[in-house]
Amino acid sequence: MTTQIEQAAALLRAGELVAFPTETVYGLGADASNPHAVAKIFAAKGRPADHPLIVHLPGDDHLERWARDIPDAAYELAEAFWPGPLTLILKRQPGVIDAVTGGQDTVGLRVPGHPLALELLRSFDGGVAAPSANRFGRISPTTAQHVRDDLGAAVAMVLDGGACTVGIESTIVDLSSDNSRILRPGMVSAVDLGRVLGLMPTIGVAGDGEGVPRVSGSLESHYAPRTPLVLLPPDAVIFAVRAAMANNERLAVLAPMACPLSDDRIAWRQAAAEPRAFAHELYAALRYLDGLNCVRIVVQRPPQSDAWQAVNDRLRRAAASP
Ligand code: TXA
Ligand code: MG
Numbered sequence: 001m002t003t004q005i006e007q008a009a010a011l012l013r014a015g016e017l018v019a020f021p022t023e024t025v026y027g028l029g030a031d032a033s034n035p036h037a038v039a040k041i042f043a044a045k046g047r048p049a050d051h052p053l054i055v056h057l058p059g060d061d062h063l064e065r066w067a068r069d070i071p072d073a074a075y076e077l078a079e080a081f082w083p084g085p086l087t088l089i090l091k092r093q094p095g096v097i098d099a100v101t102g103g104q105d106t107v108g109l110r111v112p113g114h115p116l117a118l119e120l121l122r123s124f125d126g127g128v129a130a131p132s133a134n135r136f137g138r139i140s141p142t143t144a145q146h147v148r149d150d151l152g153a154a155v156a157m158v159l160d161g162g163a164c165t166v167g168i169e170s171t172i173v174d175l176s177s178d179n180s181r182i183l184r185p186g187m188v189s190a191v192d193l194g195r196v197l198g199l200m201p202t203i204g205v206a207g208d209g210e211g212v213p214r215v216s217g218s219l220e221s222h223y224a225p226r227t228p229l230v231l232l233p234p235d236a237v238i239f240a241v242r243a244a245m246a247n248n249e250r251l252a253v254l255a256p257m258a259c260p261l262s263d264d265r266i267a268w269r270q271a272a273a274e275p276r277a278f279a280h281e282l283y284a285a286l287r288y289l290d291g292l293n294c295v296r297i298v299v300q301r302p303p304q305s306d307a308w309q310a311v312n313d314r315l316r317r318a319a320a321s322p
């Protein structure tokens with residue numbers, strides 16, 4: 001009897017799209033060495049074709065097949081954080097196809113820390129190119145149902161691995177030049193990276209100049225719900241609630257305190273007070289609140305510390321108007 005994993009690996013070999021769970025968000029996977037398969041990702045997502053994709057690997061023993069001139073720092077970070085929510089940008093091997101790298105001389109690589117993803121990658125025994133399995137510019141999916149809602153018919157198979165534990169996308173570190181830079185913050189923080197590297201990587205401002213790699217997650221309005229979202233300090237949250245009631249408007253709120261009142265017009269979702277739990281729930285909460293037809297989503301601004309950096313990054317992007 002063929003298992004679901006074997007079926008999924010066979011679909012990948014046949015050039016089809018398979019959505020699969022990772023510890024961060026669900027990925028929309030295709031055989032990274034097949035240009036026709038990779039083209040299907042861009043079509044399904046409605047994503048601009050020059051945006052590079054992350055190649056998911058079954059283990060760090062596959063690194064040399066995809067990257068060249070690999071610095072020691074890459075092996076140290078792989079050892080410390082893989083399988084896990086960290087993507088390394090390295091110089092690519094010449095054979096890596098342009099559709100995956102966006103025509104750049106670098107490639108993004110990661111070994112995901114989810115048992116189903118690892119089983120799939122081991123069974124496929126190659127690189128799987130996978131962006132987050134959402135339509136371009138929308139909120140990343142953290143359950144199989146989110147993927148079906150967004151992409152439904154466009155995928156040959158959705159592997160269901162439950163809710164993603166981390167809940168926001170991997171940290172991206174660029175090691176392709178002499179100074180390491182964080183291109184996208186994630187739950188592996190700058191401090192975590194600095195502990196291994198012996199030096200804090202700089203926070204790179206991606207996409208703002210010559211020679212800077214393109215990161216689609218760096219577009220300001222990425223990860224945005226359709227309902228306008230505002231970030232407010234605690235006092236202002238209560239003020240916004242009172243104002244909405246006075247104007248007879250429906251308001252959605254995501255804040256760490258319990259809802260202080262009972263009113264049909266206020267949809268209150270209590271947020272976790274701790275960054276990992278907050279990240280885990282964030283996208284599901286935004287999807288839920290976005291579906292309630294409110295005039296606005298108010299999110300109470302979290303603390304500005306290192307541990308909250310990745311969450312604050314996603315909230316800031318969600319709040320940027322498209
Ligand atoms: O957690 C994650 O990273 C998830 C799961 C599925 O692994 N994937 C994900 O993929 O977030 P995506 O495509 O939504 O975001 C990947 C980011 C993009 O912003 C892309 O531009 C950047 O990685 N990227 C990929 N290759 C790159 C490269 N060679 N240079 C610079 N940025 C790169
Ligand atoms: Mg994405």
